[in-house]
Amino acid sequence: MTQSGSTEFAKTATAGGAGDVYGGAAGAAACSSSDVLLNNFQLKKKSYRVLLHGQHLVWERMQRQSVKRPNEAQKVPLPEQQLTAGAESSYGAHSHILHMDDIISICAGNSKHESLQPPPSNRDQQQADGDTKPTAQFLTINYAERLSKSKTDCNRWQLRRITFYNADAYIVRQWQLQLQARVASSPTGGQRVQRLLVFINPFGGRKAGAQTYERFVRPLFQLAGIDATCITTQRANQIRDILLTHDLSCYEAVCCVGGDGTVAEVINGLVFRRMRELGLDEQRPAYIPRPTLPVAVIPAGSTDTIVYSMHGTADVRTAAIHVVLGQKRGLDVCSVSNNRTLLRFCASVLSYGYLGDVAAESEQYRWMGTKRYEYSGIKAFFSNRGYDAELQLLEEPTEPETPQSPASVYTEPPSVCYANCQRCSIASSLQEQRSTLFAANADESRDELQPQQAEQQKKLAEQQAQPNDDATVAVNCESQLNEIETALYRSQLLRPTSLPLQPGGSYGSNMSLPSGLQWKTIRGNFFLICGANITCACARSPNGISRYSHLGDGCLDLILVRKTSFLNNVRFLLNTAGRAGDIRNLPFVEVYRTRKFIFRTLTTPATEENLSLAGSRQPIAQNGSDGVSSEYSSWNCDGEVVTDLDITMSSHCQLIDVFMRGPHSYSKPQKPGVSVPTTPVSSSDNIYCCCKD
Numbered sequence: 001m002t003q004s005g006s007t008e009f010a011k012t013a014t015a016g017g018a019g020d021v022y023g024g025a026a027g028a029a030a031c032s033s034s035d036v037l038l039n040n041f042q043l044k045k046k047s048y049r050v051l052l053h054g055q056h057l058v059w060e061r062m063q064r065q066s067v068k069r070p071n072e073a074q075k076v077p078l079p080e081q082q083l084t085a086g087a088e089s090s091y092g093a094h095s096h097i098l099h100m101d102d103i104i105s106i107c108a109g110n111s112k113h114e115s116l117q118p119p120p121s122n123r124d125q126q127q128a129d130g131d132t133k134p135t136a137q138f139l140t141i142n143y144a145e146r147l148s149k150s151k152t153d154c155n156r157w158q159l160r161r162i163t164f165y166n167a168d169a170y171i172v173r174q175w176q177l178q179l180q181a182r183v184a185s186s187p188t189g190g191q192r193v194q195r196l197l198v199f200i201n202p203f204g205g206r207k208a209g210a211q212t213y214e215r216f217v218r219p220l221f222q223l224a225g226i227d228a229t230c231i232t233t234q235r236a237n238q239i240r241d242i243l244l245t246h247d248l249s250c251y252e253a254v255c256c257v258g259g260d261g262t263v264a265e266v267i268n269g270l271v272f273r274r275m276r277e278l279g280l281d282e283q284r285p286a287y288i289p290r291p292t293l294p295v296a297v298i299p300a301g302s303t304d305t306i307v308y309s310m311h312g313t314a315d316v317r318t319a320a321i322h323v324v325l326g327q328k329r330g331l332d333v334c335s336v337s338n339n340r341t342l343l344r345f346c347a348s349v350l351s352y353g354y355l356g357d358v359a360a361e362s363e364q365y366r367w368m369g370t371k372r373y374e375y376s377g378i379k380a381f382f383s384n385r386g387y388d389a390e391l392q393l394l395e396e397p398t399e400p401e402t403p404q405s406p407a408s409v410y411t412e413p414p415s416v417c418y419a420n421c422q423r424c425s426i427a428s429s430l431q432e433q434r435s436t437l438f439a440a441n442a443d444e445s446r447d448e449l450q451p452q453q454a455e456q457q458k459k460l461a462e463q464q465a466q467p468n469d470d471a472t473v474a475v476n477c478e479s480q481l482n483e484i485e486t487a488l489y490r491s492q493l494l495r496p497t498s499l500p501l502q503p504g505g506s507y508g509s510n511m512s513l514p515s516g517l518q519w520k521t522i523r524g525n526f527f528l529i530c531g532a533n534i535t536c537a538c539a540r541s542p543n544g545i546s547r548y549s550h551l552g553d554g555c556l557d558l559i560l561v562r563k564t565s566f567l568n569n570v571r572f573l574l575n576t577a578g579r580a581g582d583i584r585n586l587p588f589v590e591v592y593r594t595r596k597f598i599f600r601t602l603t604t605p606a607t608e609e610n611l612s613l614a615g616s617r618q619p620i621a622q623n624g625s626d627g628v629s630s631e632y633s634s635w636n637c638d639g640e641v642v643t644d645l646d647i648t649m650s651s652h653c654q655l656i657d658v659f660m661r662g663p664h665s666y667s668k669p670q671k672p673g674v675s676v677p678t679t680p681v682s683s684s685d686n687i688y689c690c691c692k693d
């Protein structure tokens, strides 16, 4: 092995002033996080120049002088003038570039094998930092990489590792410290979780939740130094009960291993917990509060539409990698209520008619495993029932064409939600404005209250006092929100006028509607009614039933499929199954974008006598022999059956933070000859995605 590093580079000032280039042990030792670090390392016994520049780690093979052909222009790797701020796109064509956001862990060891071992836990690490002698010559970087060149799936991520060798252990030590510091100071570094509460549903899907976690997820969490507390569920609704009653102060996030029903349980548990903490009325809350803990989802269910819609794949490793890297986005959540009370929250889709029948029937065939959906689906499909219903909604103004990124413009509105989605980021800005305003109002309200109610407040527990303030603030800040949202929307040219939003995203009942908006009423006989919060994509339906739903724009798509011929139903299914189809082109399908809709049945008015159990408004008289009503369907909420009939569904903008970036657009890979760097500059900015539309 050739000696590299310590003698080859001298300290030089950069032309662009991005910082100093440091070589050798002394340079590495003196380097700060804004400086450039440059050394030679060996990688698989080949010499590489390795550069640490801002948030990028770059390595490139060194040319051997002896084998250089006379006519070939010598490529100077990582020339000095390239080391300027914002010059990441001008690294050499053969450079490998890794963004700090994508690094999972950095380990050093005296041998390659030792450097491949997972790092010690946090406490041990702190001791180790003080004790370790700088003798390690091997530096292993574990990182995540998106398989952007895959012909079949550009959304899967995989774990990669690279081991550098340098004979000078001091250089290795300094690189390790520098890399760790830069990962910690990267945009997502502060969002990475260390303590996680994990719920494993051993019952969902193929009943392989525990094995999935042990085989794919636990090793990754260990590698990232995540301290995970695991609870394997014993019964349905146990997760919800634990989240409602237990002290969660020592956890930074809640992770669930299961299908859509399990995710819905976690979201319901966290939102209802927050409502309790704030002392809100759980049946008729003044507003829907944001839970404090983010949610991580590992797919282990039958369909896993929530995970698929979030990542563009239901790949377990991809989901686990997003948890480890700490990339979060706000996810809309819908509240579902009947005409008297809040029932539950919905994360994916609320369906009536065909999919409601499938959910109701498939529960009877759970012993069939995932096949139960196919069996119940075919059975309900052939019966081709239609259900009379009336829907009321406020339709959102049509979205103008909004480019998702500088490199791609979508010509046909509405847009599809991808990573770096502009529509969702505007909604996110609004959400931040809302939170800031909300917090400011909360402070003011408390300041005003304190002198007047000092004695009373002493007697009241802190948890009881805060919700009263917060509920007042929620109402107070609404009028100011309108101004902020109007200004923001106008500045973003998203739409000419703003809509009044409550904290959480729904229209205030006491507010007048903006001009041009009015309630729309739709009546008919429907084969299927869907309120889609997300695309509801899954392996069988990669675009989802609601292709244009966004993950965090505060809206839901109401899809109405009128009862029609059996053949048209087949057309509908075929259009949801492939990547090419679009249900909007079908004449018997209507899609409305809204923040809220109200549903009621149009058949025999329900009286107290023909209703079933208290709380459930499902009429009992018309049930057929198969247990499913011939006149009324059931609601399917995230795969769970809801029997109430008069339903209101409202979207709450980015109510919960979830570990995800959003899917990447899928299209055929580019033609041969188009050079694509082996590693994207930043996996999150998708600059080099070969699958870009």
Ligand SMILES: Nc1ncnc2c1ncn2[C@@H]1O[C@H](COP(=O)(O)OP(=O)(O)OP(=O)(O)O)[C@@H](O)[C@H]1O
Binding pocket: 201, 202, 203, 204, 205, 206, 233, 234, 235, 236, 237, 238, 258, 259, 260, 261, 262, 263, 265, 300, 301, 302, 303, 304, 305, 638, 639, 640
């Ligand atoms: N130990 C358990 N025994 C029985 N049921 C459980 C248990 N743990 C969780 N459950 C319930 O199982 C139901 C189904 O789980 P889940 O939705 O995760 O799987 P799935 O229905 O197979 O997947 P998907 O919803 O993605 O199709 C959930 O409603 C959950 O409350």
